[in-house]
Amino acid sequence: MKHIEVVAAIIVKDDKYLCVQRPWNKYNYISEKFEFPGGKIEHEEPKIDAIKREILEELKIDINVIEESVTVNHEYPDFKMTMYSFICDANDYNFELTEHIDYKWLKKEELDTLDWAAADIPIVEKLMEK
Numbered sequence: 166m167k168h169i170e171v172v173a174a175i176i177v178k179d180d181k182y183l184c185v186q187r188p189w190n191k192y193n194y195i196s197e198k199f200e201f202p203g204g205k206i207e208h209e210e211p212k213i214d215a216i217k218r219e220i221l222e223e224l225k226i227d228i229n230v231i232e233e234s235v236t237v238n239h240e241y242p243d244f245k246m247t248m249y250s251f252i253c254d255a256n257d258y259n260f261e262l263t264e265h266i267d268y269k270w271l272k273k274e275e276l277d278t279l280d281w282a283a284a285d286i287p288i289v290e291k292l293m294e295k
C-alpha cells in the first residue's frame with residue numbers, strides 16, 4: 166500500500182486554531198473533511214521547509230514554526246500516512262484560501278464540533294487536553 170508523509174500546521178492566533186475544509190475528493194473519507202493546512206513532504210525535504218512551503222502555497226502566508234506536536238500514523242482504505250504536526254504562528258494572518266473551501270478559527274474546546282479527517286483526531290484530542 167502507498168505510504169505518504171505529510172506535514173500539517175496548527176496555526177494559533179489569540180488562543181484559536183485555524184481549521185480548514187478540504188475540497189471534494191474521490192476518496193469520500195477525506196472529501197470535504199476539516200484538516201490542518203499542509204501537504205506532502207517532497208523528496209528529501211526537511212519537514213520545517215515542507216510546512217513553510219505548503220502554507221505559503223495554500224494560504225499565501227509566511228508562518229513561524231514554534232514546536233513540533235503529535236506525529237500520527239494512520240491507515241486509510243487506499244493509502245497509509247505519517248503526519249507530522251507543528252504548532253505555528255504568523256506575523257500577518259491575512260491569508261487567502263487557494264485550495265480549501267472553508268475555514269474556522271476555533272477555541273480548543275470547540276474543536277470537536279467539526280467533521281475532521283480521521284487522521285486528525287489524535288491531534289485534535291491532544292489540543293483539547295492542553
Ligand SMILES: Nc1nc2c([nH]c(=O)n2[C@H]2C[C@H](O)[C@@H](COP(=O)(O)OP(=O)(O)OP(=O)(O)O)O2)c(=O)[nH]1
Binds near residue numbers: 172199200201
Ligand atoms: N495537509 C493535510 N493533509 C491531511 C490531513 N489529514 C489527512 O488525512 N490528510 C491527508 C489528505 C491527503 O490525502 C494527504 C495530504 O495530501 P494533499 O493532497 O493535501 O497534499 P499536497 O498539498 O502535497 O497535494 P498534491 O500536491 O498531491 O495535490 O493527507 C491534515 O490535517 N492536513
